Amino acid sequence: MKKILLFVLLVVSPFVVAQNVLYKGVVKDFETDSPVPYVSITAKGSNSSTVTNIDGKFQIWVSPDTKELTFSHLSYKLKSLSLNSKNRESLTIYLDIAAYELEELLIPNRPIKDIILEVLDNSQKQFSNDVVLNTYYREMLTINNEINTFGDGMLDFYYKDKKESDIIVNQSRFARFKSEEFKAYEASPLTLHLLNMQELVTDAFQFTTMRKIVKEKEYGLSLTQKTGADGRTLTILHFEPESNAKKVALKGTMVYDEEKKLVLDIEMSIHPDFIENLTMRNRVFFRFKPNNVVRKTIFNIDGNRYYLSYKMGRIHGTVERETERFYAGGNYELVIVDTKMGNLQPNPDLIYHEPTLERLGKNYTTPYWKEHNTLVLSEKEKAVLGRLNEVE
Template sequence: MKNLLLFLLIPFISQAQIVNGIVKDKNSKEGISFLTVAIENSDVYALTNENGEFQFNLSDINEKNIIIDNIYFEPFSMKINDGNYINIELTELSYTLEEMVLYNQPIKKVFEDIISNSEKTLKTNVKINAFYREDYFKNGKKYFFSDGIIDFYIKNKTSKIDAVILQSRVIDSNSDQQLNEIDLEYIAGLSPDEMIEMGMKFNFIKKIIKDKNYDFHVTSKKSGDNELHTLYFEPIPTSTERFLFKGKVVFDDSAKLIYEMDVQFDDNFKQFNKEINILILKIKMNDINYKVKFNYNNNKYYLTYLNQYFDCDVITKKGKNTEKVIGKTELIALGIENTSTFPNKDSIFKKKKLYENGNKFSYEFWNDDLIKNYIK
């Protein structure tokens, strides 16, 4: 996805006005990826791609303000008009060196409160429109690829997030036959609704916070009136449990909101990753990486990005055959809107992988000017 273009996806309408732009670091002149560029006083936003590029496609852009409010850069605002190409340069905030933070209560308790507040603050009774992709490899070769446009419905006071597939496409290396049930079982990972549910409910970090096998410490750094905190965690030296992680969580201690999470296996403890028995197979997990980003803009807090990567060996129980499977699932939240209308049960996607929805598209969405740069 070298030239991945992240944009605001909205229904096509006549006389749409388009604004293209790029966001760069003022000093390095390099593009800034996965940065939210928002229309002020609205739910409308776009995300920059890996090169810092973004695009708005709206019915009315003239005289609107775009704003960028990010924890690592000075705030930015400017008025835009139709046809503008916007070259934005942001000044990185000059933070002090990280200093250890001491609390008058256990860090676990402090962070449980931050998780709880973040979960409560995330918007509910909303529809999140997202681009979703699955990319899998077996023994070093492309196994299958699927992508699509999905609406996720998050209803207040419910634990379930519903996914409705708007468009989907499958590219299968074995086009003459579908993946069998065993394949789907061991490469399944998380379904689309489980992916976004894990992010919005902070399930990964909740389990780690409650686990006795981890050490925690918090640091802070300052830039003027801004103060940024980071929770670091790693396994205790004496632990021999399997699937032990290390990582960090970036958060605002005063607002009690989480902005970023980055979790991966701790290399020093991979030796304890015992095999898992699944049906007639054994799974040896070699690596897992999980990243999620949230944004706070226009006084609204929402999820913008999820990425899950895994590497595993699949072994027959007789040990005669081993296959290496690598998978990457990515979810990019393109737009969010309040809603009081929720899907009926027949339209909700209930299967494990987007792959299983097959080729169901009303137009070649991957060739659309607003989408084609996703597919590289």
């Protein structure tokens, strides 16, 4: 019997050792004790990564030989955490505010548009080779401010410098909720797709929206710059509609590393003074007028590695069809879990072409939302989505 047990242990032990280890916790501001959202977390020595949610919470699975996690955010000092077996699932990470010199207005000797287009070209060039992104993706449709549908999944994006990326959906789930608020929408022949996941990675890598903004004459552009205590200089593009703008409405910033000329962060939303520039758009079977648009994209630099870390988008507005009228919103978030470079080809029979995950329904064999570097549900989301897997 001892010999048999020994044999079994020898066979099983390598498998046990190879199991990934889960670390969970919250990231907070050291001075205010407030949670810090959108912190990029990376396992040192690998491409495994995730981000904190709106409550500063995170979960990340790493190989057992991982020694360190790094926490990065443009507003804070880089933080490294040595890993051990203690308190793996109740970590509290405090970040110190990054010390920057006073932000200065730049007066360049050539058009700002040309400067920014060069930065965008250089950043896009870093993704000129074939890239495969292992990601966690989630989408949400709201009707009259209540969640109508929710979907998420582990998706692979095969980017090859073209209009769309090839998508493989490894596992996913999709649920439709019920409410009195949905009656008008459900009684209509509409299927709303306010956002399209097929375009997410291509838009990020080609900086499609930013290129349109800097080329649009109705946008006013300005540059500021600040240097950190570590010597790193960040340049910030500020954009907003000119005072006489008639057709544009977005305002925001784009931050880039001055030395490397690489984009690090893009944020944009609707300027409240120009919301009337957003007109009713005709779509098939209905009309839609947006009044709330938010976008955020985060890139990171880790040594010689430059990578997309996180992308989110939200668009809300009024939907009209004949006598029907209701308020609808589309939301998505994309967290890059791992990145692979090289000529990797997807199985053509498995490529997914739909704009949302709806057609796949419940498409999972394991609880991937617990077993991968997914985005942790916020407390507000838990209240609504806590019974997600019980919903048809």
